[in-house]
Amino acid sequence: MRIKPAILILSLSLTLTACSLDEWTNQSEPSEEPPAEEEQDGEGNGTSEEEEDENNEEESEEQHEDANPEAYADELEEKVDEDGLTVIEEPDIKEVVVNKSRKLPEGYEPEDLVTPDVRFPFEEDLPKKYMQPQAAEALENLFAAADEEGMELYATSGYRSYDTQKQIYDNNVAERGQEEADKFSARPGTSEHQTGLAMDVTTPEMEYKLEQSFIDTEEGEWLAEHAHEYGFVIRYLEGTSDITGYEYEPWHLRYVGEDLSTDIHETGGTLEEFFGFHAE
Numbered sequence: 142m143r144i145k146p147a148i149l150i151l152s153l154s155l156t157l158t159a160c161s162l163d164e165w166t167n168q169s170e171p172s173e174e175p176p177a178e179e180e181q182d183g184e185g186n187g188t189s190e191e192e193e194d195e196n197n198e199e200e201s202e203e204q205h206e207d208a209n210p211e212a213y214a215d216e217l218e219e220k221v222d223e224d225g226l227t228v229i230e231e232p233d234i235k236e237v238v239v240n241k242s243r244k245l246p247e248g249y250e251p252e253d254l255v256t257p258d259v260r261f262p263f264e265e266d267l268p269k270k271y272m273q274p275q276a277a278e279a280l281e282n283l284f285a286a287a288d289e290e291g292m293e294l295y296a297t298s299g300y301r302s303y304d305t306q307k308q309i310y311d312n313n314v315a316e317r318g319q320e321e322a323d324k325f326s327a328r329p330g331t332s333e334h335q336t337g338l339a340m341d342v343t344t345p346e347m348e349y350k351l352e353q354s355f356i357d358t359e360e361g362e363w364l365a366e367h368a369h370e371y372g373f374v375i376r377y378l379e380g381t382s383d384i385t386g387y388e389y390e391p392w393h394l395r396y397v398g399e400d401l402s403t404d405i406h407e408t409g410g411t412l413e414e415f416f417g418f419h420a421e
């Protein structure tokens with residue numbers, strides 16, 4: 142089944158800054174093995190397998206996934222909560238898609254969180270420094286490469302707990318009412334920062350702020366070109382708010398692993414589009 146229209150509408154109406162106070166969720170975990178290696182582009186035509194060995198379904202399933210990641214969304218069987226949001230069933234995979242219509246299970250916390258050895262504009266040991274280990278290591282590699290190019294990147298905000306997000310959201314609801322709060326504040330469970338796979342980065346030239354003009358800095362430009370080489374995608378691309386639910390965020394890095402980040406970078410699209418979680 143495909144994503145319900147309700148989700149889209151939600152996405153459209155709740156365009157905001159994913160990094161600030163809000164977030165939403167959207168997650169789609171590719172059942173187990175995202176498309177990564179299947180990309181048989183060049184050779185795809187005609188060669189080999191005529192996929193119909195009609196024997197086992199396992200085979201056909203595999204082929205299907207490999208050849209067509211967008212079909213992934215259609216194959217998922219996930220629960221929908223009382224608010225109409227899909228509850229992600231496999232929150233621990235690095236391909237997870239969390240957004241305004243796909244939320245993490247209540248109280249979800251990554252199994253392991255560490256502090257990447259990179260620059261932060263503050264010294265304290267705060268949870269927002271944390272990432273999942275694989276993502277932290279990838280971020281260290283990215284920073285090392287950026288350093289070699291003379292870039293001055295700083296990490297500012299990574300992990301954010303369900304409780305922290307809930308506090309933020311509840312406060313906003315108390316002050317402005319739910320309808321209004323939903324326009325700018327992410328519901329708990331819907332923030333990609335809760336996965337420990339995201340990190341917002343900036344540079345002194347931006348006075349460490351997270352603003353779209355980051356793309357005009359050398360650092361922002363370098364990230365747009367090279368983040369995928371280290372397993373990251375720029376999650377919220379320019380002009381895709383109707384798909385992701387958020388405005389352009391050239392500072393928000395999301396770890397997905399090198400194979401997937403490269404595939405997605407080559408499509409020039411978003412994570413939602415890659416896995417078929419968009420409207421239409």
Ligand SMILES: [Zn+2]
Pocket residue numbers: 159160161334339340341392393394
């Ligand atoms: Zn962010």
